[in-house]
Amino acid sequence: IIGAYFSWAIYLGRSYPPFHVAGSGYIWDSxxxxxxxxxxxxxxxxxxxxxxxxxxxxxxxxxxxxxxxxxxxxxxxxxxxxxxxxxxxxxxxxxxxxxxxxxxxxxxxxxxxxxxxxxxxxxxxxxxxxxxxxxxxxxxxxxxxxxxxxxxxxxxxxxxxxxMKTPIAMNGKLLGDELARLAQPGDLVVAIAPEVGDPVAVYYSRARGWVFPPGGGDVEWSKFVADDATAIAQLEELRAQGADLFGTAKNAADKQDRLFLEHHDGVIDYLGKTATKLVDSDDLLVYRISRP
Structure with missing residues (x-):
């Protein structure tokens, strides 16, 4: 039964977006x-x-x-x-x-x-x-x-x-709700919650998708990459896999306290040229990034 369960989980992770099999980070990986x-x-x-x-x-x-x-x-x-x-x-x-x-x-x-x-x-x-x-x-x-x-x-x-009472995930929930409102059936989302690596926004979007930056295994979930070029390459890879919406909380910061909007302002400029801005509020920023 256990073998069948994990075999099915691996099959789903390799066959359906976001094409991620949870359970990496073992001693034989690192x-x-x-x-x-x-x-x-x-x-x-x-x-x-x-x-x-x-x-x-x-x-x-x-x-x-x-x-x-x-x-x-x-x-x-x-x-x-x-x-x-x-x-x-x-x-x-x-x-x-x-x-x-x-x-x-x-x-x-x-x-x-x-x-x-x-x-x-x-x-x-x-x-x-x-x-x-x-x-x-x-x-x-x-x-x-x-x-x-x-x-x-x-x-x-x-x-x-x-x-416990600090609402650290509130903007993540609001982002997820906004993505759920904007998403069409079958859309895939990319989301950055206030605490980078937290999947709360993807959860409340009621859609499949990825956190950003994508992580797993030896890749750090909760830390932005060093430069805009690498981040743009990550985003383009997700777009190639079918990502349709990209959203971020404006207070999103990684574990080194670097704000996404400041650390990756080049990514925001890139999105302004290659995507359609749908939401730009005090707390949220959402783009449609799906290819025509």
């Missing part, structure tokens, strides 16, 4: 020494864990649950159940070591770790709540459990509220 020089991208893992998925309190509970496993029992079934989070974590680590670049580029791939971490977290919370009291459900245990839950939720969530 080479072991590239991974090694980047410390297997652990800094990205740490930042995502602290400032997005877990926060320090949950990470402490996870560590406690990991280092203090349940006591060995005679029942084989119970021993098997106790081993599940460790086996799952080991398998996830193997996958991570092989695909660290892809996983850190697309953080939702971290979900492979969430199940064992949730088990360790629950174990850690249980150990702290029953510390020196045993497993008996006494008032002290209940009070400690409430305090642990409150401190963990508050300390993990409140520091991130400002970041």
């Amino acid at each position: 080479g072991f020494w590239t991974f090694f020089r980047n410390s297997f991208y652990f800094k990205s893992v740490w930042n995502t864990s602290v400032w997005w998925f877990y926060g320090y309190p949950f990470m402490v509970l996870i560590a406690i649950g990991f280092w203090l496993p349940p006591r060995p029992v005679e029942d084989p079934k119970q021993r098997t159940l106790s081993a599940i989070p460790y086996v799952w974590l080991a398998a996830a680590i193997v996958i991570y070591l092989a695909a660290a670049r892809e996983i850190t580029s697309n953080p939702w791939n971290y979900h492979i770790f969430h199940v064992p971490f949730a088990m360790f977290c629950g174990r850690g919370a249980f150990l702290l709540a029953t510390l020196a009291s045993g497993p008996v459900l006494s008032p002290a245990v209940v009070l400690r459990a409430i305090c642990i839950a409150a401190v963990t939720l508050v300390w993990s969530t409140f520091p991130l509220v400002r970041t």
Whole structure:
């Protein structure tokens, strides 16, 4: 079943626009020494864990649950159940070591770790709540459990509220909505969201298409190329593959904080000569780039 699924996914990626098979960025694509020089991208893992998925309190509970496993029992079934989070974590680590670049580029791939971490977290919370009291459900245990839950939720969530409420993708959504309004059936789109590499605009366009600059494998998704000539060549390649609409949020910037409209002003001039401008608002710029 797994083989059939991936075979079908590869077939679709090679047969239909945007002709991209997700899943590049493995160690055999970039080479072991590239991974090694980047410390297997652990800094990205740490930042995502602290400032997005877990926060320090949950990470402490996870560590406690990991280092203090349940006591060995005679029942084989119970021993098997106790081993599940460790086996799952080991398998996830193997996958991570092989695909660290892809996983850190697309953080939702971290979900492979969430199940064992949730088990360790629950174990850690249980150990702290029953510390020196045993497993008996006494008032002290209940009070400690409430305090642990409150401190963990508050300390993990409140520091991130400002970041979580920042509408970083709003112009990307608006761009996608505008592309959806302008697109004709079968049109392919090229879109640059405020955070370069984010596919949110393509998603809301309800069409197939590409982010710009196109990435994957050894090609960086979230960084503009150095010069206009290379960017124009990338755009022309997408046009040759059938791209019809090109849109960008005017605040689109790459991870080096370079605004697209400033860094690639030559591309904008080129579009002005070779494409039809459809939208030029305070926030968005959209061209029809399909060949006659």
